[in-house]
Amino acid sequence: MPRDGSSSSKNYSKKHHQSSSSFRYEDHKPSLNRMFFGPREKISVGTKEYNDFWLFLSKYLQTLNSGKSHGNNAAIIERMKETVEADWMDIDYVMRCKGALFKDDEYYSQNSLTKERDKENLPIFKYKQNILDALKTHSVILIAGDTGCGKSTQVPQYLLEAGYTNIVCTQPRRIACISLCKRVSQETADTFGSLIGYQIRFEKHRTQETRILFITEGLMLRQVTSDPLLSNYNVIILDEVHERHLTVDFLLGLMKCLLLQRPNDLKLILMSATINVQLFSQYFGLCPIIEVSGRLYPIQLYYQPVSEQSYKRGTRINPEPYLRLLKMIDDKYPSNERGDVLIFLSGLTEINTVAEHCKPYAAESRRWIILSLHSSLSIEEQDRVFDIPPEGVRKAILSTNIAETSVTIDGVRFVIDSGKVKEMSFDPAIRMARLQEFWISKASAEQRKGRAGRTGPGVCYRLYSSASFEEMPSYSTPEIHRVxxxxxxxxxxxxxxxxxxxxxxxxxxxxxxxxxxxxxxxxxxxxxxxxxxxxxxxxxxxxxLAKLPVEIVIGKMLILGSMFNLVEPIISLGACLSVQSPLTQKSYSHIDCIEARRGLECSQGDPFLLLRAYNEWLTIKSSGSEDSRKWCKRRGFEEQRFYEITKLRKQFRDIIKESGLYFIDSSGCADELSMKGQRTAAERIKRHGELRQLRSLKRQLESAGPKKRKMLKINFDGELEDDHDETMEDYDLKEIDFRLSYNDRQIEALKSSSKAFKGKDMILMKVILSSGLYPQLALPDEHNSFKKDSDQLFHTKCLHALLFTPKLKLDCVGIISCICGIVCLTCSSFYVCIGKIEKGKPFVVLHPNSVYALDPDLLRLNDRSASTKEKGIESCKHCLLAYLLLLETTKPYLVNCLKVPALHTLLLFANSIDTNSDLTRLVFDKWIEVRLSPNSFPENFLSTSIQVRDLWLNLLTKVFQESLDQEANDEDTNDTFAGKEFSPEILQMKHRLNKIIDQFLSTEIPFTIKRLVAADVTNLYKKCEQESKDKSGEKVDETIKVKKETKKIEPKVEIKSEKIDKLLDSNAIISDKGGIKVNHYLTYNCLSDNDISKDCYIKKTWQCLNCNKEMVTTLLDEIRHKEKCFSSNIASSSGMIQQQDDCSSSGTSISTKSSKDPLAKKYSCELCQQTLYLSSIDIVKHIRSHKVN
CATH class of the missing domain: 1.10.10 (Arc Repressor Mutant, subunit A)
Structure with a gap:
C-alpha cells in the first residue's frame, strides 16, 4: 500500500504493508466501496473503471505474495477527510489511500486544462459552433483552412462532443493517419487504439468502441467495394481534398452518388487548404464554405530571379545562387538567432548538385549542416531533418515538394524557392511514364512560402521574377489527367x-x-x-485483378503464375516489384556498399536481385547471426522495404487462397506459413513465452510516444557523423511485429519459398513474369557494343491506335497520310487525326542502376553455335528484355529489366502471330520478325506453343469456374474456399500443363530476329501487296475486296474467285491480311514472300503422334489436326465433353476442309452422302476407299 514522506507515516504504512498479504480485501469489499467508490467519487460502483480496479488489485496481491518487488510508492496527497466507523483501519491511512487512488486523476485533470487552453488558441476554435450549425442543416460542408489552423485534429473532436458517432476521416498518406490518431488520442485522454483508432495498409488499431477512425484513401475505396453504402459510418471527412490525388477524385464522385442513396443519415465534410474551394462547392450544389485563416507569422517576400545565362553552362541547375543566399543569411542574421533554411528543388539530381556545391562552405564556416529530404533516402536519413543542430549552427534542408504539405519541420525561418517541380505523367500511346520538370502553380508557391512562418516571422526568397509568378498556372494539374x-x-x-x-x-x-x-x-x-x-x-x-492491391501487370503475373508449382516464389517476386526499391541512393554512390553487396549480384535481372536480397535478409533473420539493421545499412538497403514485402506477400497469398487459385505444393512451406505444421509441446510453450514478451515490449514502445529529437553531430568536414548509440529507445516496432507474426520455423519456410531457382525453374519464372509484363518487351539493337562506358540501345513496341477517330482497326495496314487524317489502303476507311503520331521508343537505354547497365557483358549473345546468315545472326539464345516501367527523365530508361527467351516468349504471349506458307517466317504483333530454318521442324514447335496456350487458358477458366461455384455454395454453408483441394480434373490439367510447358521451354531451335520498321510493314501482308498491284495496273488472278464495315468486327468479303468460294464453303476463315485465320491470334500464310513457296499445297504421308493415325496432309492440315486432336484429349480427360473420334477421318477429308488446293473441285459422293472438295486424284482415292470397305 502507498505511504507518504513522514517517518510516522512510513512506520505506519510499513506495518500495514507487511500485513497486506494477510488482509482479505474481498471480505471488506462493501466497506471499501463506501469509502472509495461512493456516488460523489470520481469512480463509482459498477463502472468499467471500478471493475478494472478490482481486477488490478487481485493481480497486484498475487505479485506481492510471490515476493517480487512492486516498486517505489508515490507520494500521497491528502484531499479529503471522512468519518469511517471501522475498527480494523486507521482514518489517516484511509485518507492516504484515497489520495493515492486519485493522484493520477488530478494530474491528468491539470494536463487536460492545459490542453483545453491550447485547443482554444487554435484558429479553428472560433468556428466550432459555425461548423456544427452548418452540419445540422446541410449534408455537405466545406472547411477551407490554411496549414496549422487545427482542422485535421479538432473537427473530429467537435463532432464527437456534439454526439456524432462512427466518424471516419480519410488521409492521403499512412503517416498522417498514425500521427493524427496519436495526437487526437492524447488530446482526448483516450487509450491509443480504443475510442480513437486508425487503419492503414497492413496495420489496424481499432476496437468495437472506436468512434473516430483515421484511414487512408485507398483503404476507404476497398471498403466501398465490400459495403457500397458505407453503412458503418455516419460522418465521412475527406481531408486534404485540394491535393487532387486519383483516389480522392474517385472518392468525391462516389460520395456524390452515395448522398443520393443516404440523404438523411449521412454527413460529408470536405477539408481543404484555401485552394480553388469554389470548384468543390459547385460540385456539391453550392455547399456552404467555412474559411478559417491560418496561424502564420509575417513573412517577408523577395524576388531574386536567376539570369538565363547561368543555365547555359552545360548543367541543369546553377547552384551558385543558393550558396550566395546562405552567405547572405550569415552576414545579415546573427548566429545566435536560430532559424533553419528550407530549399525547394525539383528533384534528386538538383539536390545532389546544390548539396555538393554548398558543403565546402559549410565545412569552412562551421555554421551550416547540409541535409537532404527526398523519397529515395532511408527513413533514418529522412528523420535527421527533425533533429536539433548545435548552438550557432543552422540546418540547410534541400527538399523536393514533399515538404510542401506532407512534412512539417519546426524551426524553419527561411525558405528558398526554385519555382520548379518534377511531376510524373503518362503517355498512353507508348505506355511510357515521363518525369518532367515544370513551373509550379501559384497555389504551390504560396504553400512553400507559408513554411517560413509557422513558428515565427520568416523570410521567403523566390528565385524567379514576379512576372514569372503571375504567368504560373493557378493550380497544379490533377493526378487523374497525368497517370x-x-x-x-x-x-x-x-x-x-x-x-x-x-x-x-x-x-x-x-x-x-x-x-x-x-x-x-x-x-x-x-x-x-x-x-x-x-x-x-x-x-x-x-x-x-480488382482484389489485388497492385498494378495490372503484377496482378496478372500472380494469377497466371498460380497455375504452376512456383506459386510461392512468384508471390515473393510480385511483392518485391510492388514496393519501392529497398536500394537507397547511398547504395550506388558509396564504394563500401557496392563491395558489401557484391555477393548478391544476379545475372538474371533486376527483379531477381531484389528477390535474392530479400532471401538473404530472411537468412539473417532466421539465423540471428547478425543485426539485420546493420546488415541492411552496410549494403545500402532500407529495411523498412523488406518488412513491407513480407506483409504484402502475405496479403497476396491470402487473396489468392481466398479466391481459390492456390495450389497446395508438396514442399511443406504452405503448412508452415499457414501455421498448420506439427509442433511439440515444448515448442508451443516456448513460443507462448516469446509472444508474451514481444507483446509487452510492443505496448511499452507504443505508449512511449514519439521519439525524442536528437542533437546532430558534425565533424565539419562536410559529412554528418553516424549515431551508433544503441539504446532501448531504438527498438524497432517493425521487428517486433515481424517476430509476432513469424516464429523461427515459419521464417525458415518463408526463406525457402522466396529463393531464386536455377535452370528450368528460372526459365519458367521468367516466362511467368513475361505473362504479366507483355507487351512490355525491348529488342536489343544489333549494333550494341556491350561496353560499360557506352549506352546499350533497345527498341520497344510502337503503339498509336488511339490517335485517330474512329478507332483504327488492328488489321488496317498500308495506311497513307492526307491533309487531315489517314486512309487505310486495305478497307478504304478514313480516320481523322486527333493528336500527333507517336512512334514507339526505338532507342531507349538501360537505367544506370540496372544490373545490365553495371555489367553490359551479361547481354552479350554467348552461343558458340551461332552463325551469321543473310538475315542476321542465327542462334538459339536470342533474348529480349522484359521491363516493368519505361521511364523518361533525361533519357528514356528501361526500369526493372530481366532477360527472357525471345522465341518462346513471343509464341506464348503475342497478340498476333503471322506466318508464311512453310512457317519459316513469323511476325509477332507487326514489330518483330523471326526466321526459322526449314530443317528445324517449325510446325512442331508452333503446334506445341498452341497447345500450351490453349491448355493454360482452359485450366485458368476451369479454376475460375470452380472457384465461383464453390463460392456460391459457401454462401449457404458459411464456409470459405481457402485451403480446399481442387477437383481431379483440374489437378490432371495442371500436371499436363507443367509437363508440356517444360517440354516446350527445353526445346531450342536456331532463328534470326529483327525489328520491323515502317517500310517493312507497308507491304508485309499479301493483301497489301495485292492492293499495290491493283493500283499499279498489274493483272491479278484472284482478288478480295474488303468493304468498309462499321458495326461488325469481321468484314464482308466479296468473292471473285471460285477457288476461294470453295474454301469459304468448307468453313475456312479468310483473314483481312490475306491468309487463313487459324485462331484468334494465329494467321497462316498471310505474309508476302518474294519466293512464294508451294509447299503448303504439297501433300505427304504423316502420322499424328497423339492419336497414332496416319494420313495424307498438307502443312496446314498438320497444324489444325494437332490443335483439334489436342483439344479433344483435354476435353476427354477433364470430362467436359464426350470423347469424339476426331482423328478417324482420312487425310483426304481433312485436306479438303482446310487446304487451299488450287486443283480441288466440288464432288458429291453418293455412297457416303457427303459433299467434298477434292482433286481428281483424291476423288479416285475416295471411291477406291469405299470399294475396299
Whole structure:
C-alpha cells in the first residue's frame, strides 16, 4: 500500500504493508466501496473503471505474495477527510489511500486544462459552433483552412462532443493517419487504439468502441467495394481534398452518388487548404464554405530571379545562387538567432548538385549542416531533418515538394524557392511514364512560402521574377489527367459502373486516356466486349485483378503464375516489384556498399536481385547471426522495404487462397506459413513465452510516444557523423511485429519459398513474369557494343491506335497520310487525326542502376553455335528484355529489366502471330520478325506453343469456374474456399500443363530476329501487296475486296474467285491480311514472300503422334489436326465433353476442309452422302476407299 514522506507515516504504512498479504480485501469489499467508490467519487460502483480496479488489485496481491518487488510508492496527497466507523483501519491511512487512488486523476485533470487552453488558441476554435450549425442543416460542408489552423485534429473532436458517432476521416498518406490518431488520442485522454483508432495498409488499431477512425484513401475505396453504402459510418471527412490525388477524385464522385442513396443519415465534410474551394462547392450544389485563416507569422517576400545565362553552362541547375543566399543569411542574421533554411528543388539530381556545391562552405564556416529530404533516402536519413543542430549552427534542408504539405519541420525561418517541380505523367500511346520538370502553380508557391512562418516571422526568397509568378498556372494539374487509369477503371467496373464516361468526376479525364485504359484491360483479359448498351463486362480475371492491391501487370503475373508449382516464389517476386526499391541512393554512390553487396549480384535481372536480397535478409533473420539493421545499412538497403514485402506477400497469398487459385505444393512451406505444421509441446510453450514478451515490449514502445529529437553531430568536414548509440529507445516496432507474426520455423519456410531457382525453374519464372509484363518487351539493337562506358540501345513496341477517330482497326495496314487524317489502303476507311503520331521508343537505354547497365557483358549473345546468315545472326539464345516501367527523365530508361527467351516468349504471349506458307517466317504483333530454318521442324514447335496456350487458358477458366461455384455454395454453408483441394480434373490439367510447358521451354531451335520498321510493314501482308498491284495496273488472278464495315468486327468479303468460294464453303476463315485465320491470334500464310513457296499445297504421308493415325496432309492440315486432336484429349480427360473420334477421318477429308488446293473441285459422293472438295486424284482415292470397305 502507498505511504507518504513522514517517518510516522512510513512506520505506519510499513506495518500495514507487511500485513497486506494477510488482509482479505474481498471480505471488506462493501466497506471499501463506501469509502472509495461512493456516488460523489470520481469512480463509482459498477463502472468499467471500478471493475478494472478490482481486477488490478487481485493481480497486484498475487505479485506481492510471490515476493517480487512492486516498486517505489508515490507520494500521497491528502484531499479529503471522512468519518469511517471501522475498527480494523486507521482514518489517516484511509485518507492516504484515497489520495493515492486519485493522484493520477488530478494530474491528468491539470494536463487536460492545459490542453483545453491550447485547443482554444487554435484558429479553428472560433468556428466550432459555425461548423456544427452548418452540419445540422446541410449534408455537405466545406472547411477551407490554411496549414496549422487545427482542422485535421479538432473537427473530429467537435463532432464527437456534439454526439456524432462512427466518424471516419480519410488521409492521403499512412503517416498522417498514425500521427493524427496519436495526437487526437492524447488530446482526448483516450487509450491509443480504443475510442480513437486508425487503419492503414497492413496495420489496424481499432476496437468495437472506436468512434473516430483515421484511414487512408485507398483503404476507404476497398471498403466501398465490400459495403457500397458505407453503412458503418455516419460522418465521412475527406481531408486534404485540394491535393487532387486519383483516389480522392474517385472518392468525391462516389460520395456524390452515395448522398443520393443516404440523404438523411449521412454527413460529408470536405477539408481543404484555401485552394480553388469554389470548384468543390459547385460540385456539391453550392455547399456552404467555412474559411478559417491560418496561424502564420509575417513573412517577408523577395524576388531574386536567376539570369538565363547561368543555365547555359552545360548543367541543369546553377547552384551558385543558393550558396550566395546562405552567405547572405550569415552576414545579415546573427548566429545566435536560430532559424533553419528550407530549399525547394525539383528533384534528386538538383539536390545532389546544390548539396555538393554548398558543403565546402559549410565545412569552412562551421555554421551550416547540409541535409537532404527526398523519397529515395532511408527513413533514418529522412528523420535527421527533425533533429536539433548545435548552438550557432543552422540546418540547410534541400527538399523536393514533399515538404510542401506532407512534412512539417519546426524551426524553419527561411525558405528558398526554385519555382520548379518534377511531376510524373503518362503517355498512353507508348505506355511510357515521363518525369518532367515544370513551373509550379501559384497555389504551390504560396504553400512553400507559408513554411517560413509557422513558428515565427520568416523570410521567403523566390528565385524567379514576379512576372514569372503571375504567368504560373493557378493550380497544379490533377493526378487523374497525368497517370494511367487502368486500375481505377477496373475498380469502377468491378463496383458495377460499366460505363465510366457517365461517372460524375470532379474534372473528367480525357476520352483518349479512358479508351487506352479500356484497351489495355481488354488485352490483359480483365474486360470483354458485350453487345448491350454497357459495351464491356468484367471477366473472372478482372475480378481477381480488382482484389489485388497492385498494378495490372503484377496482378496478372500472380494469377497466371498460380497455375504452376512456383506459386510461392512468384508471390515473393510480385511483392518485391510492388514496393519501392529497398536500394537507397547511398547504395550506388558509396564504394563500401557496392563491395558489401557484391555477393548478391544476379545475372538474371533486376527483379531477381531484389528477390535474392530479400532471401538473404530472411537468412539473417532466421539465423540471428547478425543485426539485420546493420546488415541492411552496410549494403545500402532500407529495411523498412523488406518488412513491407513480407506483409504484402502475405496479403497476396491470402487473396489468392481466398479466391481459390492456390495450389497446395508438396514442399511443406504452405503448412508452415499457414501455421498448420506439427509442433511439440515444448515448442508451443516456448513460443507462448516469446509472444508474451514481444507483446509487452510492443505496448511499452507504443505508449512511449514519439521519439525524442536528437542533437546532430558534425565533424565539419562536410559529412554528418553516424549515431551508433544503441539504446532501448531504438527498438524497432517493425521487428517486433515481424517476430509476432513469424516464429523461427515459419521464417525458415518463408526463406525457402522466396529463393531464386536455377535452370528450368528460372526459365519458367521468367516466362511467368513475361505473362504479366507483355507487351512490355525491348529488342536489343544489333549494333550494341556491350561496353560499360557506352549506352546499350533497345527498341520497344510502337503503339498509336488511339490517335485517330474512329478507332483504327488492328488489321488496317498500308495506311497513307492526307491533309487531315489517314486512309487505310486495305478497307478504304478514313480516320481523322486527333493528336500527333507517336512512334514507339526505338532507342531507349538501360537505367544506370540496372544490373545490365553495371555489367553490359551479361547481354552479350554467348552461343558458340551461332552463325551469321543473310538475315542476321542465327542462334538459339536470342533474348529480349522484359521491363516493368519505361521511364523518361533525361533519357528514356528501361526500369526493372530481366532477360527472357525471345522465341518462346513471343509464341506464348503475342497478340498476333503471322506466318508464311512453310512457317519459316513469323511476325509477332507487326514489330518483330523471326526466321526459322526449314530443317528445324517449325510446325512442331508452333503446334506445341498452341497447345500450351490453349491448355493454360482452359485450366485458368476451369479454376475460375470452380472457384465461383464453390463460392456460391459457401454462401449457404458459411464456409470459405481457402485451403480446399481442387477437383481431379483440374489437378490432371495442371500436371499436363507443367509437363508440356517444360517440354516446350527445353526445346531450342536456331532463328534470326529483327525489328520491323515502317517500310517493312507497308507491304508485309499479301493483301497489301495485292492492293499495290491493283493500283499499279498489274493483272491479278484472284482478288478480295474488303468493304468498309462499321458495326461488325469481321468484314464482308466479296468473292471473285471460285477457288476461294470453295474454301469459304468448307468453313475456312479468310483473314483481312490475306491468309487463313487459324485462331484468334494465329494467321497462316498471310505474309508476302518474294519466293512464294508451294509447299503448303504439297501433300505427304504423316502420322499424328497423339492419336497414332496416319494420313495424307498438307502443312496446314498438320497444324489444325494437332490443335483439334489436342483439344479433344483435354476435353476427354477433364470430362467436359464426350470423347469424339476426331482423328478417324482420312487425310483426304481433312485436306479438303482446310487446304487451299488450287486443283480441288466440288464432288458429291453418293455412297457416303457427303459433299467434298477434292482433286481428281483424291476423288479416285475416295471411291477406291469405299470399294475396299
Amino acid at each position: 494511367p487509369l487502368d486500375c481505377l477503371l477496373l475498380r469502377m467496373i468491378e463496383m458495377g459502373l460499366p460505363d465510366v464516361t457517365k461517372f460524375p468526376f470532379l474534372e473528367p479525364p480525357s476520352e483518349s486516356s479512358i479508351d487506352q485504359a479500356l484497351i489495355s484491360l481488354k488485352e490483359n483479359g480483365a474486360l470483354t466486349d458485350t453487345n448491350d448498351e454497357e459495351g464491356v463486362s468484367i471477366t473472372s480475371m478482372g475480378r481477381m
